[in-house]
Amino acid sequence: MKVLVPVKRVVDAYVKVRVKSDGSGxxxxxxxxxxxxxDEIAVEQAVRLKEAGTAxxxxxxxxxxxxxxxxxxxxxxxxxxxxxxxxxxxGVEPLAVAKILSAVCxxxxxxxxxLGKQAIDDDSNQTGQMLAALRGWAQGTSISKLEAGDGxxxxxxxxxxxxxSLELPLPAIxxxxxxxxxxxxxxxPNIMKAKKKPIEQSTAxxxxxxxxxxxxxxxVEEPPARAGGVKVSSVDELVDKLRNEAKVxx
Amino acid sequence: MSAILVYAEHDHTELKSGTLSAIACAREIGxxxxxxxxxxxxxxxxxxAASIEGVRKVLLAEGEHLENHVAExxxxxxxRLAGDYGYVLAAATTGGKNIMPRVAAKLDVQxxxxxxSVVSEDTFVRPIYAGNAMATVQSTDATKLITxxxxxxxxxxxxxxxxxxxxxxxxxxxxxxxxxxxxxxxSEGPELTTARIVVSGGRGVxxxxxxxxxxxxxxxxxxxxxxxxxxxDAGYVPNDYQVGQTGKVVAPDLYIAVGISGAIQHMAxxxxxxxxxxxxKDPEAPIFxxxxxxxxxxxxxxxxxxxxxxxx
Numbered sequence: 001m002k003v004l005v006p007v008k009r010v011v012d013a014y015v016k017v018r019v020k021s022d023g024s025g026x027x028x029x030x031x032x033x034x035x036x037x038x039d040e041i042a043v044e045q046a047v048r049l050k051e052a053g054t055a056x057x058x059x060x061x062x063x064x065x066x067x068x069x070x071x072x073x074x075x076x077x078x079x080x081x082x083x084x085x086x087x088x089x090x091g092v093e094p095l096a097v098a099k100i101l102s103a104v105c106x107x108x109x110x111x112x113x114x115l116g117k118q119a120i121d122d123d124s125n126q127t128g129q130m131l132a133a134l135r136g137w138a139q140g141t142s143i144s145k146l147e148a149g150d151g152x153x154x155x156x157x158x159x160x161x162x163x164x165s166l167e168l169p170l171p172a173i174x175x176x177x178x179x180x181x182x183x184x185x186x187x188x189p190n191i192m193k194a195k196k197k198p199i200e201q202s203t204a205x206x207x208x209x210x211x212x213x214x215x216x217x218x219x220v221e222e223p224p225a226r227a228g229g230v231k232v233s234s235v236d237e238l239v240d241k242l243r244n245e246a247k248v249x250x
Numbered sequence: 251m252s253a254i255l256v257y258a259e260h261d262h263t264e265l266k267s268g269t270l271s272a273i274a275c276a277r278e279i280g281x282x283x284x285x286x287x288x289x290x291x292x293x294x295x296x297x298x299a300a301s302i303e304g305v306r307k308v309l310l311a312e313g314e315h316l317e318n319h320v321a322e323x324x325x326x327x328x329x330r331l332a333g334d335y336g337y338v339l340a341a342a343t344t345g346g347k348n349i350m351p352r353v354a355a356k357l358d359v360q361x362x363x364x365x366x367s368v369v370s371e372d373t374f375v376r377p378i379y380a381g382n383a384m385a386t387v388q389s390t391d392a393t394k395l396i397t398x399x400x401x402x403x404x405x406x407x408x409x410x411x412x413x414x415x416x417x418x419x420x421x422x423x424x425x426x427x428x429x430x431x432x433x434x435x436x437s438e439g440p441e442l443t444t445a446r447i448v449v450s451g452g453r454g455v456x457x458x459x460x461x462x463x464x465x466x467x468x469x470x471x472x473x474x475x476x477x478x479x480x481x482x483d484a485g486y487v488p489n490d491y492q493v494g495q496t497g498k499v500v501a502p503d504l505y506i507a508v509g510i511s512g513a514i515q516h517m518a519x520x521x522x523x524x525x526x527x528x529x530x531k532d533p534e535a536p537i538f539x540x541x542x543x544x545x546x547x548x549x550x551x552x553x554x555x556x557x558x559x560x561x562x
């Protein structure tokens with residue numbers, strides 16, 4: 001089984017984002033950038049499939065500016081076999097990303113595409129489903145478990161009411177949720193080796209994909225701040241405030 | 251004015267609350283509202299939808315292949331209907347998130363996910379970066395595909411309407427994903443995303459056994475039980491209890507956070523609550539910055555006391 005893992009460069013999950021004063025977006029200059037944490041889980045799962053002898057080859061692909069290659073180095077250090085970079089400007093929308101990935105699928109013919117359920121920058125939660133639609137493949141979204149079978153994978157999805165299991169005929173797309181696994185920290189020798197590995201490069205134009213945005217970003221603002229609250233000194237005072245001031249309990 | 255199609259989620263009998271919020275959003279956009287119900291044996295849900303004031307028509311697609319709302323079978327139905335509408339809306343639940351992008355890609359539309367308000371007919375606000383920034387975006391696509399953040403729109407009350415229910419072609423099984431089974435939580439209390447009061451526990455609760463303190467308080471208050479990601483990761487409760495960026499977004503009248511430090515990703519799921527109470531023994535915990543009422547206390551003393559105080 002050949003596995004393709006798309007990864008995205010995003011502001012690190014532990015950075016407190018700041019909205020630019022001109023409302024054009026959030027500050028990304030001199031900010032720590034990392035692989036989208038959900039994609040990291042997808043890379044980990046793909047590498048585990050390789051280690052278990054289920055996957056024959058794992059290929060990571062990223063779409064974005066030149067610096068996105070740092071995230072490919074991370075994927076290589078974690079154990080993927082090959083890395084591809086499709087160079088674009090920042091801010092390519094999910095639909096265009098899905099089209100680029102579909103063109104990559106034409107070239108690579110993966111049996112399984114594993115990717116994060118959403119990127120923690122725009123929180124769209126669209127790319128995997130869109131790619132599945134463009135390919136006409138089965139999809140399993142927000143998965144917390146994956147078992148490979150003969151020509152199929154069985155996935156457990158995290159849904160609003162609990163869990164749901166689906167059997168997906170290959171080729172298929174699975175988007176991963178947090179509880180699927182805990183990604184490894186790459187070892188130093190692997191990080192050093194990853195630096196020397198080749199990265200296959202192309203552009204959206206090479207793949208024949210128009211990445212013109214469909215959404216116009218009008219502005220980005222800080223969310224409305226909550227008014228500061230008060231500390232209460234006892235449970236009785238709390239109950240009194242809830243009953244008589246906030247009037248949220250009887 | 252363009253017509254709006256709302257893809258409905260239901261339990262065979264009634265529409266789910268997220269869908270009622272999506273219909274509220276549709277009313278804000280303005281235009282004729284049709285509702286699509288897919289499933290197997292869900293005529294009651296269709297009649298429920300038809301009873302909502304302002305609904306023009308209910309489209310009902312039924313078949314065994316639609317029983318479990320497998321995206322590959324539902325998406326083609328929406329895709330086929332979309333040409334008649336200026337907008338297709340669904341709630342940004344796990345169901346809506348699963349199906350809508352599949353439709354959007356087939357229609358070559360860039361979906362707008364998880365909108366929290368309507369600015370104009372083509373411009374919407376949506377949270378990004380776990381709600382740490384709000385983006386206003388304008389869609390240039392002819393048909394707008396939108397998922398709606400349920401907590402940002404007050405659910406419509408069914409009643410006052412008498413729309414016609416029209417059975418439509420249900421299509422056929424795509425033969426792709428096969429539903430194997432579901433393991434749904436049986437909770438006794440109200441549903442997390444629609445409860446008026448939510449009591450959530452975090453890592454401070456310490457163990458799965460201790461979570462009964464949270465459940466007991468919730469039971470007494472008629473509240474739903476939630477949890478932080480840390481509590482879920484630690485295995486105290488199942489993942490569907492999770493409130494936060496990667497879990498559920500809730501906005502009850504009263505949110506009580508117990509033993510929760512207040513990580514950004516948790517706040518993203520509850521900061522729209524009307525009143526927030528934090529109980530934590532660490533006075534420096536960031537949760538206190540979001541709380542209307544903060545109590546610095548050991549939860550193992552405070553919760554039994556609170557239990558008692560509510561009796562009085």
